Amino acid sequence: MIDTHFPIELPIIQAPMAGVTSPSLVAAVSNAGALGSIGAGYLNALQTRAFIQGVKQQTTKAFGINLFVPEEIELDPQLIENANGYLQPIREELGLPENKVSNITAHSDYEQQIQVVLEEKVPVCSFTFGMPRKDIVLELKKNGILVIGTATTVEEAIAVQDQGMDAVVVQGMEAGGHRGSFLHEHYIGLMSLIPQVVDEIHIPVIAAGGIMDGRGVAAALCLGAKAVQMGTAFLTTEESSAHPQHKLAILQAKEVDTSVTKVFSGKSARGITNQFMREMKPYEHNLPPYPIQNSLTKEIRKKAAEQSSSQYMSLWSGQSPRLSKSMSAQQLIKDIMEEVRKISKSMTNQTF
Amino acid sequence: MIDTHFPIELPIIQAPMAGVTSPSLVAAVSNAGALGSIGAGYLNALQTRAFIQGVKQQTTKAFGINLFVPEEIELDPQLIENANGYLQPIREELGLPENKVSNITAHSDYEQQIQVVLEEKVPVCSFTFGMPRKDIVLELKKNGILVIGTATTVEEAIAVQDQGMDAVVVQGMEAGGHRGSFLHEHYIGLMSLIPQVVDEIHIPVIAAGGIMDGRGVAAALCLGAKAVQMGTAFLTTEESSAHPQHKLAILQAKEVDTSVTKVFSGKSARGITNQFMREMKPYEHNLPPYPIQNSLTKEIRKKAAEQSSSQYMSLWSGQSPRLSKSMSAQQLIKDIMEEVRKISKSMTNQTF
Numbered sequence: 142m143i144d145t146h147f148p149i150e151l152p153i154i155q156a157p158m159a160g161v162t163s164p165s166l167v168a169a170v171s172n173a174g175a176l177g178s179i180g181a182g183y184l185n186a187l188q189t190r191a192f193i194q195g196v197k198q199q200t201t202k203a204f205g206i207n208l209f210v211p212e213e214i215e216l217d218p219q220l221i222e223n224a225n226g227y228l229q230p231i232r233e234e235l236g237l238p239e240n241k242v243s244n245i246t247a248h249s250d251y252e253q254q255i256q257v258v259l260e261e262k263v264p265v266c267s268f269t270f271g272m273p274r275k276d277i278v279l280e281l282k283k284n285g286i287l288v289i290g291t292a293t294t295v296e297e298a299i300a301v302q303d304q305g306m307d308a309v310v311v312q313g314m315e316a317g318g319h320r321g322s323f324l325h326e327h328y329i330g331l332m333s334l335i336p337q338v339v340d341e342i343h344i345p346v347i348a349a350g351g352i353m354d355g356r357g358v359a360a361a362l363c364l365g366a367k368a369v370q371m372g373t374a375f376l377t378t379e380e381s382s383a384h385p386q387h388k389l390a391i392l393q394a395k396e397v398d399t400s401v402t403k404v405f406s407g408k409s410a411r412g413i414t415n416q417f418m419r420e421m422k423p424y425e426h427n428l429p430p431y432p433i434q435n436s437l438t439k440e441i442r443k444k445a446a447e448q449s450s451s452q453y454m455s456l457w458s459g460q461s462p463r464l465s466k467s468m469s470a471q472q473l474i475k476d477i478m479e480e481v482r483k484i485s486k487s488m489t490n491q492t493f
Numbered sequence: 494m495i496d497t498h499f500p501i502e503l504p505i506i507q508a509p510m511a512g513v514t515s516p517s518l519v520a521a522v523s524n525a526g527a528l529g530s531i532g533a534g535y536l537n538a539l540q541t542r543a544f545i546q547g548v549k550q551q552t553t554k555a556f557g558i559n560l561f562v563p564e565e566i567e568l569d570p571q572l573i574e575n576a577n578g579y580l581q582p583i584r585e586e587l588g589l590p591e592n593k594v595s596n597i598t599a600h601s602d603y604e605q606q607i608q609v610v611l612e613e614k615v616p617v618c619s620f621t622f623g624m625p626r627k628d629i630v631l632e633l634k635k636n637g638i639l640v641i642g643t644a645t646t647v648e649e650a651i652a653v654q655d656q657g658m659d660a661v662v663v664q665g666m667e668a669g670g671h672r673g674s675f676l677h678e679h680y681i682g683l684m685s686l687i688p689q690v691v692d693e694i695h696i697p698v699i700a701a702g703g704i705m706d707g708r709g710v711a712a713a714l715c716l717g718a719k720a721v722q723m724g725t726a727f728l729t730t731e732e733s734s735a736h737p738q739h740k741l742a743i744l745q746a747k748e749v750d751t752s753v754t755k756v757f758s759g760k761s762a763r764g765i766t767n768q769f770m771r772e773m774k775p776y777e778h779n780l781p782p783y784p785i786q787n788s789l790t791k792e793i794r795k796k797a798a799e800q801s802s803s804q805y806m807s808l809w810s811g812q813s814p815r816l817s818k819s820m821s822a823q824q825l826i827k828d829i830m831e832e833v834r835k836i837s838k839s840m841t842n843q844t845f
Binding site: 327359461485 | 647693748
């Protein structure tokens with residue numbers, strides 16, 4: 142239990158992986174005593190509600206939802222045109238027509254999603270890519286919803302606490318998928334980050350990044366975290382809707398096979414290094430920001446997925462793919478907790 | 494105790510910080526039940542012997558020594574001339590004369606140091622920057638000396654084991670000072686690295702990088718390490734001979750203040766980002782390799798130290814400077830072990 146306010150038995154949160162989390166994964170995790178999370182970052186308000194209701198049909202336990210806080214961005218048609226140019230050879234290779242669109246809108250259903258979360262009374266709501274306004278935090282809390290922020294540095298964790306949120310996910314450099322940075326981009330190892338954050342704030346810290354098994358959970362608790370958030374570990378479970386090629390890539394990867402890239406979405410994210418990342422790397426710093434670049438690569442990722450061509454898909458993964466396993470989410474959670482208990486026991490038997 | 498062969502009571506090794514470790518630090522650490530280590534990387538054979546004897550005068554306990562394995566490098570006079578050119582404005586600022594030397598030798602007393610270690614029967618000998626030849630490993634082991642290698646990836650850890658060494662220091666991306674990489678340069682967070690290494694080798698794993706207190710030690714043990722190696726934590730102790738400005742810089746630094754640079758020595762190392770690193774960054778990939786660049790910047794670092802100008806000194810530090818403290822090495826070790834015991838106890842009281 143994270144603290145008395147948290148509606149879960151086990152110190153495990155399934156990371157809200159937007160795009161690869163299914164309602165059955167969320168429900169399976171919550172049913173196993175951990176916290177399942179909906180990754181609603183890419184959904185509109187209607188899809189968000191449908192997803193929540195899909196989870197509710199499969200569990201009566203608490204679960205969470207994660208929203209992307211939209212940023213103000215400038216639309217630069219020249220940047221978009223350039224990016225389309227860089228992407229053209231890859232489109233051709235996949236058999237996609239030329240993309241001439243240059244006035245993409247950066248629309249987000251964020252405000253409507255908040256309304257859906259309130260109406261559906263989702264027990265936990267977390268935020269990434271920035272902080273929700275104070276009035277939103279207050280409104281959610283007033284409705285009994287636990288509010289969680291995401292931070293990658295001590296400064297960001299303090300900001301999350303100051304905004305009135307109930308807990309903070311602290312993301313180490315090991316983490317797969319998008320960086321949650323919103324003040325500055327820094328890459329701090331989780332082992333360093335957790336205790337330095339814990340010493341500066343009083344809200345519960347949830348550790349994220351490279352944690353895959355009971356050893357990682359026990360270590361995070363020793364460092365002062367109250368719970369962990371695991372993404373990659375759940376991505377390869379049976380209930381995850383990640384593409385089979387994505388699962389396979391993680392199951393076969395080594396710890397040195399991931400890197401951080403902006404080329405898929407315009408925002409830094411860690412994934413298994415593939416051809417798309419290598420081919421686009423020279424242009425990485427001349428691409429439009431998120432969510433524009435994400436829109437520009439959407440068709441490519443979709444087509445690659447249809448063709449099971451993992452070299453052009455985004456293969457998000459943390460730095461511990463060697464620890465990944467293929468099993469049910471329930472079994473994974475059971476195994477992890479068994480290992481945590483075993484480690485706890487052996488720790489007390491140490492004679493120093 | 495790491496395992497039955499290791500001559501220490503506590504699972505703590507003081508990192509062999511070449512240049513900042515004093516005989517009294519090594520002895521103080523060993524006297525406290527941990528393992529003190531001489532950082533002999535920059536010493537010649539005579540200095541190495543004197544250092545070892547200095548330690549022996551202050552302790553009867555086991556201690557270790559670390560040697561840099563020399564690499565074959567090509568001497569490129571043009572690279573050296575260019576580097577001297579880049580460094581010239583900084584030399585001027587510090588009041589140093591122009592450096593015209595372009596035929597620096599990359600001499601190392603490595604082979605003679607091995608002889609000294611054998612003659613002086615130093616209980617533990619560790620290696621960085623590469624692997625000692627198999628005949629050296631055998632000779633040391635035959636003389637009852639424990640041999641430890643350094644690795645930054647699973648592949649390197651396996652290589653260390655295959656070379657016949659007794660244990661491996663696994664260095665996370667958080668670590669301060671020089672990277673121990675010798676096959677490829679990768680930056681894996683310690684939380685990810687430890688369990689992935691532990692699963693692939695059978696010799697004891699010693700965790701290094703960002704560990705500063707009992708929380709870090711307990712976490713490393715949970716992840717499967719048998720001991721930790723701590724550098725930055727000991728650098729700020731009273732017995733450390735680090736420059737007062739270096740200690741002060743660490744004591745005041747935040748987790749986001751360090752970065753990895755090649756500009757001081759020609760080899761990647763993590764330290765507190767300062768003016769020297771910023772000014773030399775544009776030339777980072779056009780500098781001569783270690784130990785040439787190290788020789789070229791030696792006078793600058795020495796003069797800067799004399800002037801207490803921390804902006805031109807190498808301020809090696811891991812990613813956890815917020816956890817640094819100024820106290821005796823003995824007190825630090827005592828506090829850490831007390832915290833480890835407290836955490837172990839609280840772990841068993843968790844009810845999951």
